[in-house]
Every structure is written in C-alpha cells, then in structure tokens.
Amino acid sequence: MDDGRPIFQQIADQIADGIAAGAYPEGTQVPSTTELSAFHRINPATVGKGVNLLVERGLLHKRRGLGMFVSDGARASLLAARTAAFARAYVRPLLAEARALGLSTDDVHKIVDETADERSTP
Template identity: 50%
Template sequence: MFDDRSPIYQQIADKIKDDIVSGILQEDEQVMSTNQYAAFYRINPATAAKGFHLLTEEGILYKKRGIGMFVSGEAKQSLLRQRRERFFEEVVDRMLAEAETIGVPISEIIGRIEQAKGSDE
C-alpha cells in the first residue's frame, strides 16, 4: 500500500481522506484506532498516530475521549472543497496558461471538452 513518494504518515492521511471522499467512511463513523491501523498495515504505531494527528489538526477527524477517532461532520464537504480548488489550480489554470502560450482559443478548449463529454454519454 505504501510507496516511497511521500512519508507513510502522509499516505495514511491521504488514504483516509480518499475513503471519506469516496463514501467508504461516513461522517461521524469511527475509524480504526492507531494501534489497529499499525497492526493491519504492519507499521509503527507512532507513524499511524502522526497521520491521525494530521487529520485531527485539519478537522477531518475528531476524538471522543475513551472511545476513539471519528470522521468529522464537515469532513467530506471540506475535502471536496479543497480538491475542487486544487483541481482548478493544478489542472485548469495550468491548462489555460499553456493554451494561451501556444495560441489555443478558449472556445476550442470548450468544444473539445463538450466533445469528450458527449462521447461518454
């Protein structure tokens, strides 16, 4: 599951975020404990805890004392909002800048998107 592209704790946080966005984890649902996560993926519990801490700081997870960690009620909407912003910054804005550089009009881009969308339907 883990690769060398980023720290394991970051990959843990990203996996949980993906599970929330895709609906595998629901709002107010309990997630595995750090010890369970560490045992399941055969990693150091401190590494798992660091990933969970990151999600807690971001407001994606919250802790119920003595019970465990849960998905925040606003987690999915917050993550979707972040991903939309990142999509426009990393994909659309870069595409538009490149299109301007090489002289592709926006109308041609829109036509190509509509053509691709039409072939999916």
C-alpha cells in the same frame, strides 16, 4: 503505498479520500491505529502522525476510550478544499501538457467535451 511523499501524509490523504468519497460517513468511526498499521504494515507512530494531521484540520476527533470519529462537516470542508485546489492540481498540468503538444485552449475545450460525451454514452 509510496508516491515519494512522507508516509504519514499518504495515510492522512487516504483517510481523507475515504471521508470525501463517503466511505467513512460523518459521525462514524475510522479504523484504529492498530488496524491501519497492520493493514498497511506501517509503523504505528507514522499512522498516528497521519491521523493527528486530520485531527488538527478538524476532520477527525477523538472520543476517549473509543477511538477516532469523523467530525460533522468534515466531508463538506474536504470537498471545498479540493474544489479550491482543482485548478492547480488538474487544470494547470492539463494546460501545460496541451501547450507542449501545441494544442490551443479551444482544442482542449473540445477534447474535454468529447471525453465527457463518451463517458455519458457508453
């Protein structure tokens, strides 16, 4: 669990990934701070900070005495945010690498189509 970013951010992203993938459906409870701490062997304060990040973004909400639950609309909002970030996060680095290799945009299109075909016909 280390890609160089602050650990609380990584915890937040991991829970967000779970919500986006449907592992934590809306309205269900996410693991408690204690569970997350014990599982990852991470300082509980750091876990709390990561969870709070998601509360601030409206993805999680606290039910007193029960724990943290996934808010309604959390998955949709996460997917929207990721779609918006898709170009920056994936397409730009792809094009930068293509340029470095001397590939044209058309070449890239071709490779993308070919790769998609390979995956759909295993």
